[in-house]
Amino acid sequence: MTLSVQDVTVTYGGKVAVDHVDLEVADGEVVAVVGESGCGKTSLARALLGLLPSNAEVSGRGVLRSNRHPDLDLGALTDWRGIRGRRIGIVPQGAMSGLSPIHRIEAQLREMLTLHGGNSEPTDLLERVGLSAGELGSYAHQLSGGQRQRVAIALTLAGDPDLLIADEPTTGLDAVVQGKILKLISSLGISTLIVSHDLTGLLPYADRIAVMYAGRLAEVVPVAALQQGRHHPYTAGLLAATPSTNRTIPWASIPGSAPAIGDLPEGCRFAPRCPIAVDECHTVRPPLRVLGDSEVACHRMDVASNATYPAVPRATSACGTPVLTMTGIHHTYRSRSRTTTALDGVDLDVGRGEIIGLVGESGSGKSTLARIALGLIRPTQGRVSLGDDEVTGARSRRLRSLQRRVGFVHQDPYDSLHPGMKVWSLIAEPLVIARVARGERDAKVRAALASAGLPESLLDRFPGQLSGGQRQRVSIARALVNDPELVVADEASSMLDVSTRGGIATTLRSVATERGLAVVFVTHDMGEAIQSCDRIVVLRHGKVVDKGDCAQISTSPEHEYTAQLLAASHH
């Protein structure tokens, strides 16, 4: 047993973030702590590293054992020198920007070796992470994101630690690269604790999964048992909420959202969102009980397989007349020293009642294309028309009147709503800009709010008082309020928790059907596109590499790159 943690509690000013958690990591085992934002997984990892902010209080025991060093009581530690780096290695989040930009890789590795008294050679370290000795002379900016993350792992290995703690080690990496990095971490043979929000992404690489919800462990289960067998309803929900690239597996979402840290419910904390909760669940805290190979905290395990979640609906009717037509779009960004071709001859058309998925990795030009459709960027070449009107030639007043016929849902729910405006004024803003008569505004706002699936009680809240999912629905309501012909959703769900993503897709589908809207859904997640769209256009390096119906793309992709993306979506 490398690490055993007992009864760890972390509180921030009296608010409980981690609530009596027990966890063990065996020698060479990879344990994944999985949960949505705010579930306490990062606080747990930081507590183990002694990296919590000063307003946090920790209690409980943690013991680090190894056959090379004496046992270490983490709870009694005051001086962490010689511990972090030598006993516990940290694979940081966002190692993309964590390397020094002015030192060569070799110098950075040597620094770590000197600091932690390691006795390996930089070349060996690079070899262990799958990089060649040729990269020793490189600077960080010369490496790709995946290579930089590999270097960050090599740096962690320099101190030859007994335990690795990796906090969201694949944040910001493309799907294909994510899998490779996780595979590398799991193949190192070191006891590892990975903290992540991506349950299905970790399944092929972890040995055991600890699912956390609202500060407590919901379930600790070996991966082998997870793939069959019964689950905690929350685990089942997380699995169902991850979009599969197989159209026959429905995509679901868990209703509601995770409770805020200061406002935790009594009893089982998942009960308010649980489809099979009974009265007991709302009052009595379920203990973590052993069940087969796993431990589960649920009162209703006998009927747990009955837990079903609402699925994202599919298209019912064929698409209508084209709303948005883009032909031969070229776009180059110019800066002083270089020009970058973002789009190179892209055609796209979207019809009424149809959802088009625009799929690509970062740098594929998908966001540029979305902004061209919105009239925010004028393409270097090509034609964009909305209905019968041409957008590309329009300027100032005429362009703005065209833009009023298009709704936009921005990627970032936290920044896309003005923090000082209440929900009513936020949704009404397009009406004010379009000079819709004052008397008609209220009815339209309420209709849009209902279409976006929000209760009217939220109308006089500020965005700071809403959850991420609710904010994104406000964004959708704002996009809908002026009866647009087209809605452009730029990665509308990418910053939301897994369990609420399906809800956003459901809403987009229902407005597309009810209001006959054309929707452009930009995403980097192939599974999400296959589950929620009618047709898919795959972009790579500014070119369309594949296009077709979702079913056809998911079963028989024509282009090799599409197949890679499908494989990277790993479910």
Added chain:
Amino acid sequence: MSAPATSPPVVARDRRRDLLGRQGRVGAVLLSLIVGTAAYGFFILPDDAGKARVGLPYERPSGANPLGTDDLGRDLLDQLLVGAGTSLTLAFIVAAVTTVLAAVIGGLAGIGPRWLSSIIMRGIDVMLVLPELVLFILAATFLGQSFGIRAAILAVILWPVPARVLRAAVLTTWSRAHVEAARAMGAGQSWLLARHASYLLGPLLVPVFVRTAMRVIIYDATLSFLGLGDPTVPSWGTTLYWVQVNGVFLSDAWLWWAGPPGVAITLTVVSLALIGTSIEDRLNPNLQESR
């Protein structure tokens, strides 16, 4: 993740309530004392205070003249009190004009067409390269020394630096998601500015105003000291000019003649600096993160 992302509005609200902090409050108390002094000099003292001969030349401090008299027998305390009004009025007028100039020009450079932006930015670069003091001395020498002309020259010389700062702020603001979302709704520039950018840009004008006022006090004193101010109007700089002309530093009269205006200038600048930096610390998002 969402927990830290939802908390900033609350934090921001707390910070706004305490805009000054302890350091800023010290500055505010100091400044209000100085402004009170200036108001006393302006409203209560007779019109010819500081200009009329009330005693013998070169008198030491006494009950009648607490700070003594100058070479013409004018009361030095009166000069100090009336001078406060002159210096502060100039400082606040120039600061207001400069802030408006910087906001308009910096804003145009930020959201105007590309050609206009380049012209403005190159113009600012040229202004920054020119030695301010020399320029100011030349202008004061050739254009005259009246209050209005001095104010105009100061405003023209001081706008480039804040304009550059505000242009950068406008560019940052324009890349915010809610501004982009509003642009995609078909909102015009004026709507974006009034509804979406004002709450981000407005607070930045406060430190611009305070810092400019601070620099005006120093420049005005410098010019008056060099004899380029209006010698007939009492001001802190003018008093220092007469100190220099009369060679006061050779006797111990500098203690009550040069000392008080020097201290007054220092205190004013320090109080403005205290207010300016503490407000800026709280309102500028870039500085907030590094705190």
